[in-house]
Amino acid sequence: MQTRTHPLLVAFSVLVFFFLLSPLVIIVGSALSDTSYLTFPPQGLTLHWFQNIFEISAFRRTMITSFTLAVGGTALSMLIGIPAAYALARYRVEVPRFMGNVFVLPILIPEIVLGFSLMKSLATGMGLPITLSLLVGHALLVLPYCVRVVGASLNNFDFSIEEAAVSLGCTRTKAFFVAVLPNIQAGIIAGFILAFITSLNDVSVSIFLTGPGVSTLPIQLLAHMEQFFDPTIASVSVLLMFVTVAVMAIVERTLGLTFLTK
Amino acid sequence: MPRKLRPWLLSAPALLLVLLFLGLPVLSTLATAFGDPKGPLAQYATFFNSRFRMTVLWRTMEVALITTAVSVVVGFITAWVVAQAPARMKSLLIIAAVFPLLTGVVVRSFAWLVILGKNGILNDFLLWIGVISEPLTMLYTKGSVIVAMIYLFVPLMILTLVGVLEGIPQDLTDAAASLGATPAATFRQVILPMAVPGLIVGSVLVFTGSFTSYATPQLLGGERQMMMGTFLYQRAMVTFDWVGASTIAAVMVVVTLTTVAVMSGLARKLNPVAG
Numbered sequence: 001m002q003t004r005t006h007p008l009l010v011a012f013s014v015l016v017f018f019f020l021l022s023p024l025v026i027i028v029g030s031a032l033s034d035t036s037y038l039t040f041p042p043q044g045l046t047l048h049w050f051q052n053i054f055e056i057s058a059f060r061r062t063m064i065t066s067f068t069l070a071v072g073g074t075a076l077s078m079l080i081g082i083p084a085a086y087a088l089a090r091y092r093v094e095v096p097r098f099m100g101n102v103f104v105l106p107i108l109i110p111e112i113v114l115g116f117s118l119m120k121s122l123a124t125g126m127g128l129p130i131t132l133s134l135l136v137g138h139a140l141l142v143l144p145y146c147v148r149v150v151g152a153s154l155n156n157f158d159f160s161i162e163e164a165a166v167s168l169g170c171t172r173t174k175a176f177f178v179a180v181l182p183n184i185q186a187g188i189i190a191g192f193i194l195a196f197i198t199s200l201n202d203v204s205v206s207i208f209l210t211g212p213g214v215s216t217l218p219i220q221l222l223a224h225m226e227q228f229f230d231p232t233i234a235s236v237s238v239l240l241m242f243v244t245v246a247v248m249a250i251v252e253r254t255l256g257l258t259f260l261t262k
Numbered sequence: 263m264p265r266k267l268r269p270w271l272l273s274a275p276a277l278l279l280v281l282l283f284l285g286l287p288v289l290s291t292l293a294t295a296f297g298d299p300k301g302p303l304a305q306y307a308t309f310f311n312s313r314f315r316m317t318v319l320w321r322t323m324e325v326a327l328i329t330t331a332v333s334v335v336v337g338f339i340t341a342w343v344v345a346q347a348p349a350r351m352k353s354l355l356i357i358a359a360v361f362p363l364l365t366g367v368v369v370r371s372f373a374w375l376v377i378l379g380k381n382g383i384l385n386d387f388l389l390w391i392g393v394i395s396e397p398l399t400m401l402y403t404k405g406s407v408i409v410a411m412i413y414l415f416v417p418l419m420i421l422t423l424v425g426v427l428e429g430i431p432q433d434l435t436d437a438a439a440s441l442g443a444t445p446a447a448t449f450r451q452v453i454l455p456m457a458v459p460g461l462i463v464g465s466v467l468v469f470t471g472s473f474t475s476y477a478t479p480q481l482l483g484g485e486r487q488m489m490m491g492t493f494l495y496q497r498a499m500v501t502f503d504w505v506g507a508s509t510i511a512a513v514m515v516v517v518t519l520t521t522v523a524v525m526s527g528l529a530r531k532l533n534p535v536a537g
Contacts, residue, residue, distance in 0.1 A: 005346045006445075013343040016336055017355070020362050020417060023373035026383060030376060038376050040383050084276035087269035095269045102280050109288055110474035110518055112491045113511040116498050117287035136283050143276065201366030203477040207495065218368045222477065225372065234376075237369040244364045248357065257356055260363075261425035 024241065031234035038231055049235040058220055059236060066217040069131075070199040073138030074146070074192055081146030082188065086180070088147070089154035103147045106140050111204035114140065119208035130214040137205045142195035149194060149255075152262075153187025154180075186254040193254075197247045201240075292515065294508035305509045315493075319513065322490040325404065326473040329411040333468045334461060336412070337419025344420065345427040356424065363417040371481045374410040375401065378482070407483040414478060415468040422467065426460030427453075455532075462529040470518045490514050 026040045034044030053059050081103075088100055106114065115137065122133045157180065165175040181188075206216045215223075217236070225233055251257055295305040309315050344355045362370060377383050378400040385397040400406050430453060438448040476491035483489060488496070490510060498507035 005343055009339055009343050013340045016340045016416065016420075017358050019413070021358060023370065023377060023413065024362065024365065026376060027369065027373050037381075039381075040376065080275035080279060084273035087272035091269035094266070095273075099269075099273060099277070102277055105280055105284055108519065108522065109284065110470070110491075110511075110514050112474055112476050112494055113288060113291065113514055114284060116494060116507060116511055117291040118283070119498070120504065121287035121290060122283070136279075140279060140284050143280065147276070197364050201368070203367060204474075204491070207476065208498070218366055218477075221368050221372070222480070225375070225481065229375075233372060237372060240366055240369055244361060247364055248360060257353070257360055258425075260360055261356065261421050261428075 027234050027237045028241070031231055031238045033231055036230055038229055038234060049231040050239075052232045053236055053239065056232065058215075058224075059217070059232075062215045062217045062220040065214060066200055069134055069138055069216060070196045073135055073199050074142050074195040076135065077139040077143045077146045077195060078150075078188065078192060081143055081191075082150055085147045085150040085154055086176070089151055089157070090159060103144055107144045111141065111202075112208075115205040115208035118205070123209060123211070130209065130211045133209045134206065134214070134216070137209050138199045138202065141202060141205055142199050145195040145198060146191050149191030150184060150187050152259075153184040153255075157183050190251050190254040190259065193247050193250045197244065200243065288515070291508045292512050294505055295512050298505065305505060306512075308506075309509050309513065315510075318488050318490060318493050321404065321487065322473055323517075325408055325411060325479075325489065326469050328408050329415055329472040330465050330469045332408075332412050333415045333419040334465060336416050337423055337464060338457070338461070340416075341420045341423035341427050344424050356421070359417045359420045359424075362413075363421065367414060367475075367477045368481075370414055371410050371478045374406065374413065374482055378406050378409075401482060402484045402486045404483070404487055407479050407487055407489070410478050410482045411472045411475065414475075415471060418467055418471070419464045422464040423457065423460050426457050430456050458532045459529050462525050462532075466522055466525045469521055473517060473521075474514055 029040045029042045030038045031049055032045050032047070033039050033042035034046040034048075035042075053063075084103065088095055088103075118133060118137050122128045122136060123130065128136075161183070162175050162179045165179040166172060170178065201218060202216070203218050203222070206219050207222075210216060210219050217240075221233060221236060248257065251259070296302040298304045344352055344359075347355060375382075379385070380397050380399065380401070382400070384400065385394075388394045389397065434452050434456075435448055438452045439445075443451065474491055475489070476495060479487060479489040479492045480495075483492070490513070494507050494510040494514070497503045497510060
């Protein structure tokens with residue numbers, strides 16, 4: 001197989017991967033630098049900047065908000081997304097075409113337009129508290145991931161297993177929990193974790209919905225960057241990269257990372 | 263419950279969430295501009311007659327188109343090499359593409375601040391090898407935004423195309439070669455037509471993604487390289503001109519939906535399997 005690829009193309013791809021990965025290496029390096037400004041290669045090594053993250057209360061606070069929001073928003077989205085994905089897969093023939101398309105809308109509408117519209121209608125119009133607006137915004141943002149990844153698992157599921165459970169005396173609800181759910185577990189975990197990281201990294205929706213006292217980590221990072229240019233930002237970035245690694249490990253163990261190429 | 267109602271009841275909560283909290287608010291944004299007392303199209307007339315607003319729109323178009331074009335070429339070549347690689351190598355390369363993709367946009371844009379800044383790594387390096395005698399201003403230029411955008415979207419293009427290119431049976435390319443096709447002819451007549459659906463999906467994702475981005479133009483372009491996303495934010499949250507912001511939002515939605523509609527029409531027409 002290897003012989004079919006021209007060496008020049010291989011060399012080009014090596015450069016592309018260098019281009020993709022070196023900026024991330026630079027962040028790791030500058031997070032460890034013993035200087036009060038960002039520099040690479042690091043001059044002297046220190047973990048001081050990592051300690052600094054937890055000393056800055058704004059980072060501590062927004063980190064907790066972001067994680068809670070990502071878990072809460074994704075959980076809410078899964079709770080309503082799994083039944084929807086089930087309906088789409090199980091009743092494929094009866095369900096009108098547009099229903100599937102509705103769940104693509106949060107991807108189709110530019111995130112920043114969604115953020116702005118939610119700010120006008122929910123936060124200002126209905127006077128919802130910031131945390132609740134953020135929760136709704138993030139649940140919407142990740143709903144397509146939940147419905148699609150769980151849907152992909154359901155499309156591989158043989159519904160005759162469920163029918164068998166029903167004909168053996170299970171109620172419909174019980175059949176779902178004993179026959180369907182265990183078989184789509186991998187899809188649910190992978191969908192959850194992909195939705196989680198999407199929510200955790202979100203800027204465009206959150207930037208309109210954060211307000212006095214309540215902010216998320218990426219928004220706090222943006223604000224911090226405009227004032228200070230010290231290695232603390234790099235060390236927060238490294239922490240976020242650890243989260244990415246954990247997410248990748250979980251996706252690899254459930255659906256496999258090649259799922260992302262489909 | 264009756265069988266006919268079941269799918270509706272099951273999907274009702276999710277449908278309601280989307281329709282009430284996305285459909286209504288976005289429609290109300292789109293309707294805002296039409297409610298102008300000077301007439302339904304007055305806001306759009308202002309938008310399209312303002313030299314500044316048009317500069318922002320064209321700049322955004324230009325950045326998004328360049329980003330898409332470069333991502334297509336770079337992504338295609340890389341995806342081809344990844345798809346041909348032996349299994350073990352392939353999974354490593356896929357990991358290397360997924361990692362930046364799942365790392366946040368703020369982190370990835372920040373890396374380019376460190377690289378392109380006045381005292382950044384690239385300037386340090388160029389000074390050190392003596393190509394330049396004083397640091398170049400690279401940040402807050404269109405170029406810096408484009409480089410960061412390409413960085414942002416190339417992994418997405420690679421991953422979209424790897425799956426498509428892997429799906430091309432080797433028998434086809436072997437057959438073309440054994441019938442006397444040169445590698446260039448095989449590429450043009452076999453590989454490219456079969457990759458078209460993937461190329462279209464990838465281009466739509468990259469174009470709409472870069473056209474509507476906020477964090478990257480904010481960090482690397484600043485006020486000077488205002489793009490539609492940053493312009494919308496500035497109008498809404500700095501000058502509190504919600505009607506103006508709604509008009510910008512409407513233009514963004516129209517451009518995005520038109521792109522998706524035109525490109526999926528094109529995909530249907532060019533699909534080698536359906537055709």
